[in-house]
Amino acid sequence: MAILKHGALQPNDWLTVADDAALPEGKPAVVSLDRWLKERDTLIGRNTPIGVKLKSDQSPVALKEDLERLALIVLEFPKFTDGRGYSHARTLRQRLGYKGELRASGQVLRDQYLFMDRCGIDSIEIADEAKVDGYLESLGEFSIWYQPAADRRPTVRALRAAKRTEPSGGSAVVRESVAASWAY
Template sequence: MGKSPHLIRLDRASGRREIVANHWLRVAEASDDAVPPHTLLPLSEWLARRDELLERTDVGVWFKPDDEPESLGDDARRLSVIAVDFPAFTDGRGFSIGRLLRERYGYAGELRAVGDVFKDTMLYLRRCGFDAFEVRIDKDVEDAAKGLDDFDEFYQNGVDQPLPLFRRRSA
């Protein structure tokens, strides 16, 4: 599967962002050998090797659109990186996975969007709790980062803003 050379990382507290080199390798499946540092394993592989990998902070998990966050459960809190694959921009299941990981399972580490990630999806991904974005290789990473600035006020609540506008105004 490989990796995109660049990653947009967002500091959720300050809103600052930076474009950094991507040091994590996402693999389709691991061998029975030792898992190298900075590897993102498919959820199924993680579950099969959970006991061996649980204490490692240099191994992460990536979700396919049909994976269920419930199968990772509270283990999510122990991981430093979780990636969610968006194979096509028309597949919105990853948005739900992101929200579930943040809101139901209390995941506080880096939540990374991978796959068909580009400027038009960035803001919506942020609203669902994503704070790192592996932009498609055929898209300009600097231009994609501008997508995070498309709007500065929202009617609806989101992971990044728990109260809807009418509650914020009445407060």
């Protein structure tokens, strides 16, 4: 499975471990929410990064007290019409303040990648590495936004306000704002 993160293919260093399987020594592992809740104390004691996979019907609020301990949260998109993962990403980023990596897995379509990025999802799993260029193209299909989102890109309203208040037309402010918006 190819991992697309911040506009580039990345190696997948994470192993997804079944609930009844042993955890790999010295390697980052992703466990289910059920396993995390049952074995939390043991998993926290590991000296390697740990991640949790949330099914679309599982609330991210269940991880509220443990977010600083998790390096990765994988959000499942079981079918492209199930949008709960978007809500989970926004909840994790904006309401709960999660700073680690958010990854989308499952039915991740090219046309949805930009919106996943806007919700705060850092990386996606894609089945066909040959389609990466299409996913990357989708990130540039829209350049201005009316709604604020987890990616903190400036909205049209903010861009217009900056242009009105700057003697030079606000272009420096806009450039700085756009550059800062990509770092979360």
